[in-house]
Amino acid sequence: MDDVELPILGTEPLVVEFANTLYGDEDFLGTTELAVLWFTTAHAQPARDTAAARSLRDSIHSLFTATVTAAAPPATAIVHVNAAAAQAPTSPQLVRQPTGAFVAGPRGTATGDAALLGGLATACIELLTDDRARLLRRCESPGCCLFFVQRHPRRRYCHESCAHRDRQARYYRRRAAS
Ligand SMILES: [Zn+2]
Numbered sequence: 001m002d003d004v005e006l007p008i009l010g011t012e013p014l015v016v017e018f019a020n021t022l023y024g025d026e027d028f029l030g031t032t033e034l035a036v037l038w039f040t041t042a043h044a045q046p047a048r049d050t051a052a053a054r055s056l057r058d059s060i061h062s063l064f065t066a067t068v069t070a071a072a073p074p075a076t077a078i079v080h081v082n083a084a085a086a087q088a089p090t091s092p093q094l095v096r097q098p099t100g101a102f103v104a105g106p107r108g109t110a111t112g113d114a115a116l117l118g119g120l121a122t123a124c125i126e127l128l129t130d131d132r133a134r135l136l137r138r139c140e141s142p143g144c145c146l147f148f149v150q151r152h153p154r155r156r157y158c159h160e161s162c163a164h165r166d167r168q169a170r171y172y173r174r175r176a177a178s
Helices: 014-019 032-041 050-069 075-086 112-129 131-135 160-177
Strands: 093-096 102-105 136-138 147-149
Touching: 014 050, 014 112, 014 147, 032 050, 050 075, 050 112, 050 136, 075 112, 112 131, 131 136
Parallel strands: none
Antiparallel strands: 093 102, 136 147
């Protein structure tokens, strides 16, 4: 397992990194072992239910794909993400102290998978409804399909290594053509 290269950019919101676990035909949540490795490497508590994590990832991935391709998203994915987010409500709580003063209580009391997957679903909703939705991109390098949030207007690749690979590919194509 040590030699597995995970598709973690380290520059993106966790929910984008989460969507990127589906990399073409490769599923980096494909086994429980891989999923635990991914979650711990991405600095998140591993999901107990890998199948549930994978299923939510699929829904988020399809919503991101629809966003970057300006296609209609599957309605089932919207329902799924909303349902997962509802499992970990993050609405503020009004708490009255013995002194009579009000304080804001903890946001969300869910634990375990409900908190983890609910948090990712909530992050997906936030990303798709704020400025980042129109900045969501897919890497332009041939053979790469990672999502990233285009914070720099000229960024076209998920990572410098992809930019390099694309330049190389074009160089070889030019040479082959000449
Ligand atoms: Zn890339």
